[in-house]
Amino acid sequence: MEEIFPGVFVIINEKGGANLGFIIGKTGVVVIDTSLFVQKARELKDYINSITKRPIIAVINTHYHPDHSFGNAAFNCQIISHETTAEIMKNMSEEYIKNIVSKTDLADDFQKFSIKLPNMTFKKSKKIDLGDRLLEITHVGGHTEDSSVVFIKPFNVLFAGDFVVNDYHPEIVPDSDLKTWMKKLKQILKWNIDFVIPGHGSIGNKQSLVDMYDYLKKIQEVSKGIKNGKIDLILDEISRESNFSNRKFPELLIHALKILITSET
Template sequence: MLFACCGMMHSSFARAQSSLTVTEIASGVHAFRGVPALMLAANEGKICNLGFIVGNESVAVIDSGGSTAEGRELVAAIRAVTDKPIRYLINTHMHPDHIFGNAAFAETGATIVGHHNLPRALAARGEFYLQSYRDAMGAALMADVRIMPPTQLVTDVVEIDLGGRKLTLKAWKPAHTDNDLTVFDQQTATFFTGDLCFLGHLPTMDGSLRGWMAQLGALASIEAQRAVPGHGDVPVNWPQALDAERRYFDVLAADIRKSIADGVPMAKAVTSAARSERDNWHLFDDYNERNATAAFAELEWE
């Protein structure tokens, strides 16, 4: 997918260096909104939403961004808010726009946390991601990017404690990818969905359409006061934020199933599937046929 005293000195430096517009959306919960675009040198890969949560003792970061440069700006934005140690960097899934900034956190001592399938996925695709984004992002921006897999893995549901503030991390079955992880802040009922929720930006499938659709009910049942989707406005109402992608999936699945039933070849079916949704999404022309191809391959064997 083209996807102590010393601390105070660091904080002062950070205020001068960070250009990320980070907003406090709930007490101690901060988020950055990415742009609905492809990862390019012009936007430094800043296309997904990022966040961090400040506890009494430490900080957890949700995703690191699409380049080491963006990751450094995120570290700087955190240091402009707090000098507490960054204890966790939580990667919501494998795509480059969410993990290419990981190297910026190497010197913070943060433990990288991810879905139990994430190390395997990065081992399989990491080198391809590094090579394939050099043209779009430019060699200079990609020079410091490293594939850094998680060392703390989530197989189901775990809690991490930031000091008087607990986060619930949940590993999901294949949906957007086979390594989707969400983060729920218990104190403010703020839900970081990763790319299990898209708004504005067309959802992209790298896992299972049927799996994603089957888990929408479980996602909607999470009692959040607000959510930070992987792409789109920050924050958003929950679970209403799921409505648009639910509609898109229903249309896509129905169109593909009809084509299969009518004997339409895949090459033709994917060009017309879900076209009625085109005006509702950014990047529709970039990703819809890819989604339709994956859906056809999955649904023809129902």
């Protein structure tokens, strides 16, 4: 855990799992993402309550992916997300949840696990004023249709969710939209940002947005190249590019390419 600015806490998952954060302001505490594990989220809640008397007034889910939202169950406060996040979570099948939960140490107490849905949603953006700190949540899409980012003023810190991933290959899923993703990265690059907290990987800055953009642009070219039969040439090329070769979890790259080469665009 790191307090990067007074009251701005970041919990980087060293094993590549989702990063979490919380902001302590004058009027209360807001948690950003809750991890896959209810137990871990509970420990986070207890920790927050041990360092401040101010109440936890809200949890924000940057998107619906379980590693960012299943820990919601530990919290008894407002859960804020984009309206699509709530919609997707509401419609998660028992089978989908069971499949995720069986891969985690929640497996033993699956009977006890139930999804906690967001109960306050927004369409484009939402502000949370904590008196001396302002959180601005903005819907961006891209990684998933419902992805959002959270900007913290006055510190110019961007909690990016999986819109930005450092150190690891980003998760490109069937509902990712590369075009939107890149367009929004370009827009957000114009913001006055000093620190970027990615959904996975270490703390970065504006360069993380640039790397993400370059990565997506390249992987788009790569998938086109593979479709055109230039597979050896292309793989050789990206293996020499540090924005690819320095990232961990290559299975995510393979997964992404499989999705991209079978998709229409």
